[in-house]
Amino acid sequence: MLSIQNLTAAVDAKTILKGLTLEVPAGEVHAIMGPNGAGKSTLGYALAGRPNYDITGGSVTFNGEDLLDKEVHERAAAGLYLSFQYPLEIPGVPALTFLRTALNSQKKLRGEAEVTAPEFLKKVREVAKSLRIDMDMLKRPLNVGFSGGEKKRMEVLQMAMLEPKFLILDETDSGLDIDALKVVSDGVNALRAPDRGMLVITHYQRLLDHIKPDQVHVLVAGKIVRSGGPELALELEAHGYDQYLGVAA
């Protein structure tokens, strides 16, 4: 479903991704772990199409189409969703307005009918309830003054509303309290489907207890240096990244 071949990318002329290869088939959940500064978030941004992230080599196909050819919003409409490690604050735009604008923009681009206000509200209410998000919070400007954990929950709410085909979760677990971690994980698990793929970036095994990955990859210095089954996460937790730091250099 998502196929990344030998990807190299630079930010402000500094090469961060150095030949990264990764395949995530439909229906699978892959985890990426790796030390701070390894390039995990950079991978998410590069896939989403962030300006100033120059793709200097390699290729990415998404459902057989060239992903890197598309503009940011076209990637979203094609079904790619990036949950930000640090979600942005959108002053003056109520979360509900933001979400409805986003949803209808995607639908328009795909040639689908827009959602009506009542349909939209009905669905938001259901999703918000399942994520234990208060409707009042959705009337406030998106993420402005929200706590770290609330912002992460909002990322998952948007995901559940937009129903993307492929999810990149960049440390969605950081900042969540124990109960919220469970609620958010349930929300993510509810989205697991045979035609949907996920890339879960995390530092902690704890998240992977809830969202069981099919594969775990170790990203060090811009490359995948090792891949394995779920047990790899446990091994990393026990031994850290020391043994890989030499390999990547």
Place this chain on the structure above:
Amino acid sequence: MSLTALDIFDPSSYPTRRDEEWKYSDLSRALRVVPQADDVHRLSDRIVIAAGETVVRFETSTGEAAVTHEDLHFAVGEGARLTRVVILDEPEDAVSIRRSTVETAPGSVFKQYVFSTGARFQRFETHVTHAGHGAEVEMNGAYLLKDKRHFDLTTRVNHAEINGITNQMIKGLVKDQATGVFQGRIYVERGADGTDARMRHQALILNDGAHVRAKPELEIYADDVQCAHGNTIGALDESALFFCQTRGMDEPTARALLTHAFVMPVAEAIEDEALRAKVLEFLEREAETYHAL
């Protein structure tokens, strides 16, 4: 120079840019194209709001005249309330100067909301004197300028009496080769203790080539006052823009959403429901063409 001395038909009476008050707005140049006499709209008026009275005033430019020169004086009586909502929706070749002076009696309230899309030359001046103690003044505004339009919002507030409150929130958007000017001065006289004055100007420059000139000033000669001013001029937050796009909005939609949200709070603060609706409708309508790239 005082605007009352200005005679549209006498170029020697025009202020020049050497005049400190006019350095960002070149009126002489704009008036070089003064048209026929019948195309000039002149208005001079004195409006008295009696003690305890409440008046809500809506002013809008019809944009028929090529040159507009207005001079208004408001006297807001004791405990009276004047709300003034102004929409300046002029054609791009219009030249207009509007000046008003406001005097507040004890315990009175003056609130002003100005919305502008600019013109070839457009200046809106408000001179307020806290002539009575404990008066409350709000002077807000928003401008959305494009093409070569010019808008100059000049405000002068003089706290001459104790316990006066002044609040200003001005928000602006400029694009293309437009120029926005904000000159705001709050002057707190000796003895005007207990003054609480705040002035905030925020502008977004949406492309290179557009300009914002801002000169916020506070001059304080009294003790025991609370005064603050803030002035931020910058570009649209690129990260926020990217964030919107990752959720599926194309760039014009994302820009429109963010910039519209930026100026909205000024309109939303209008208490009068009918006028608020009128302004919101004006802004929505403007947004449709303004934000198209």
